[in-house]
Amino acid sequence: MSEQPLYRLTPAARRQRLAQTANLNQEQLDFLKRQASPMNNELVENYISDYRLPMGVVTDLLVNGRTYLVPMVTEEPSVIAAANNGAKRVRLSGGFTAPKQTHQVIGQVVLVDQPDHHERTKQWLLDHADQLLQVANAARPSMKARGGGARQVKVRELPGYLSVDVYVDVQEAMGANSVNTMAEAVGHFLSDQGFHVLTAILSNLFVGSLQTVTCHVTNEQLATKTMAGSQVAQRIAQLSELAQVDEFRAATHNKGIMNGIDAAVIASGNDWRSVEAGAHAYAADGHPYRGLATWQTDKQGLRGQLTIPLSLGIVGGSIKLSQQSKINYQLSQIHSSAELAAVVASIGLAQNLAALRALATTGIQAGHMQLQYRSLALSVGAKDDEVDAVVAALQKLDHVDRQTAKQALEKIRRE
Numbered sequence: 438m439s440e441q442p443l444y445r446l447t448p449a450a451r452r453q454r455l456a457q458t459a460n461l462n463q464e465q466l467d468f469l470k471r472q473a474s475p476m477n478n479e480l481v482e483n484y485i486s487d488y489r490l491p492m493g494v495v496t497d498l499l500v501n502g503r504t505y506l507v508p509m510v511t512e513e514p515s516v517i518a519a520a521n522n523g524a525k526r527v528r529l530s531g532g533f534t535a536p537k538q539t540h541q542v543i544g545q546v547v548l549v550d551q552p553d554h555h556e557r558t559k560q561w562l563l564d565h566a567d568q569l570l571q572v573a574n575a576a577r578p579s580m581k582a583r584g585g586g587a588r589q590v591k592v593r594e595l596p597g598y599l600s601v602d603v604y605v606d607v608q609e610a611m612g613a614n615s616v617n618t619m620a621e622a623v624g625h626f627l628s629d630q631g632f633h634v635l636t637a638i639l640s641n642l643f644v645g646s647l648q649t650v651t652c653h654v655t656n657e658q659l660a661t662k663t664m665a666g667s668q669v670a671q672r673i674a675q676l677s678e679l680a681q682v683d684e685f686r687a688a689t690h691n692k693g694i695m696n697g698i699d700a701a702v703i704a705s706g707n708d709w710r711s712v713e714a715g716a717h718a719y720a721a722d723g724h725p726y727r728g729l730a731t732w733q734t735d736k737q738g739l740r741g742q743l744t745i746p747l748s749l750g751i752v753g754g755s756i757k758l759s760q761q762s763k764i765n766y767q768l769s770q771i772h773s774s775a776e777l778a779a780v781v782a783s784i785g786l787a788q789n790l791a792a793l794r795a796l797a798t799t800g801i802q803a804g805h806m807q808l809q810y811r812s813l814a815l816s817v818g819a820k821d822d823e824v825d826a827v828v829a830a831l832q833k834l835d836h837v838d839r840q841t842a843k844q845a846l847e848k849i850r851r852e
């Protein structure tokens with residue numbers, strides 16, 4: 438008799454089967470069981486256990502005059518320390534300003550259409566825009582009832598295609614499923630009218646949900662023991678300029694921003710792949726790929742600005758399903774998707790400031806390595822009560838790698 442497929446088994450039976458296949462011992466099997474939560478079996482296929490990541494908080498992030506505590510989930514040691522550092526410098530300079538912006542997601546219905554038909558088809562679509570909006574709203578009437586829903590239809594010409602972009606106000610949700618339902622309804626309607634519909638799905642380039650955040654950082658907050666604040670400001674502005682003209686640098690500039698944004702988005706229970714896709718698409722929207730945040734000097738210091746597409750929800754998807762997610766919202770006291778977008782964008786700008794200030798002064802490795810030493814110590818087998826001693830030993834060395842970390846641990850154990 439053939440084996441049952443894995444998806445038909447209970448999580449316990451799956452673990453048992455996988456333990457046999459991969460030679461997991463009882464201790465490993467018990468670990469997977471301890472980490473499992475019954476509810477998550479409903480969320481993903483072939484569920485066996487949870488994968489834990491460290492969670493920390495950014496304290497005192499000042500946004501629009503309110504101070505936030507922001508939970509962040511990340512495995513990268515320097516991220517939360519850097520976010521706190523950037524947030525503190527901005528708070529002491531007056532805080533972040535992030536005005537409420539529109540929260541619309543585009544449902545994209547793509548028609549196969551020869552370029553010489555474009556004008557005629559486009560005209561038909563625009564003439565029937567109200568009907569398309571009605572079809573979209575009828576597919577998800579609850580969204581309109583709560584004050585949102587399909588708002589506008591735009592048509593974009595592409596080689597061989599026409600994209601019918603339906604802009605939907607998704608209120609407090611991220612909106613992917615709601616908009617997909619609406620886009621498919623519009624797609625079926627257009628098929629019935631005789632159009633050749635290729636696809637109907639949301640776009641993750643959320644140009645209807647662009648969040649801008651600005652801040653001013655004083656020279657006093659930029660200065661180091663050996664460098665004047667104005668000199669640090671000048672270098673940060675140059676690094677910012679470089680990220681506008683070189684995509685190699687821009688990719689790393691944006692990775693630094695996303696370090697903070699992803700960590701805050703994961704802790705909020707939102708879809709971070711979607712945020713990543715949107716951010717990078719926007720960074721190359723209509724121009725070569727470039728840095729998302731910019732910094733310019735003035736007499737008193739630096740002015741920073743970040744604009745990033747963010748469609749975030751405080752309801753829907755798997756948000757607030759877990760106890761962890763509920764606790765995170767209680768910690769942050771964020772009560773709307775607009776507030777969440779403002780806070781997340783501010784974290785991104787704080788993260789960028791901390792990274793650029795480090796680059797402009799001591800270099801990125803000085804702070805990073807202190808924190809990486811802790812992971813290195815753990816990775817070579819140091820126990821909790823040995824980590825400090827290993828880190829102290831590594832700090833005295835000119836050259837640090839796994840080998841030297843192992844040797845340091847062995848020496849500590851011998852002594």
Ligand code: NDP
Nearest residue numbers: 579607608609610611612613614615708711752753754755
């Ligand atoms: P849901 O499908 O869960 O829809 C939102 C839910 O929230 C609806 O049930 C809605 O109720 C309810 N709701 C309650 N109050 C409100 C309110 N004030 N405003 C808005 N909705 C409210 O989630 P989303 O549509 O947000 O989709 C997000 C999920 O889709 C994520 O899990 C994401 O990973 C996934 N996804 C992402 C894709 C992508 O490309 N990024 C693609 C496909 C899925 P009601 O039913 O009454 O409207």
